[in-house]
């Protein structure tokens with residue numbers, strides 16, 4: 001499945017980058033909040049960070065500069081995105097980038113982390129894979145560690161079909177700067193590969209993995225920032 005779900009990111013990474021630059025998915029507000037969270041974490045001591053589905057790390061990089069982790073490990077299936085990430089992360093200490101499936105990366109990680117972060121990537125996994133990811137993250141988090149999830153989320157009781165109807169309508173009516181041919185590619189990608197959960201589904205998965213009740217610390221429509229404490 002991974003070969004297909006990341007096709008858009010492997011072949012036209014620049015399209016996602018352009019959408020993010022237009023702030024259609026609230027990257028500016030959301031990463032402002034992430035910067036605050038990482039600054040608070042840094043104040044309590046050095047921390048090791050794992051970034052799942054890091055892409056080119058364009059938005060996380062400034063947050064990391066303001067709250068430098070002792071080490072940063074980024075994982076993504078798109079080599080094109082990782083090649084760009086190296087530039088955005090230039091100057092940070094102990095950066096390692098891995099072209100790898102995120103679930104395999106967490107399961108196989110030889111060390112543990114204080115913060116696991118994922119931005120707009122986990123919704124590509126199906127429910128079984130998400131549950132496995134929560135188990136793997138819980139096992140790889142140090143005591144007091146956090147999993148910070150930025151992702152799209154369904155409303156409680158909303159079906160995937162209804163979620164997709166609403167999201168695709170929003171894209172077509174509000175993402176006005178996207179060229180028509182790019183819009184079709186983006187909509188086809190979302191319709192085929194977006195499997196967002198509800199907050200209560202995520203809470204259930206987290207609880208089954210031994211993580212504490214999540215806190216939704218930010219949301220802009222379906223775009224959420226959720227923190228899971230170990």
Ligand SMILES: C[S@@+](CC[C@H](N)C(=O)[O-])C[C@H]1O[C@@H](n2cnc3c(N)ncnc32)[C@H](O)[C@@H]1O
Nearest residue numbers: 006009053054055076077078101102119120121
């Ligand atoms: C929408 S981009 C998000 C990039 C960045 N984290 C952000 O917040 O802007 C999603 C990224 O997840 C990656 N991805 C999707 N499924 C993955 C998987 N199973 N393992 C690793 N990376 C994955 C894609 O290649 C893509 O770079």
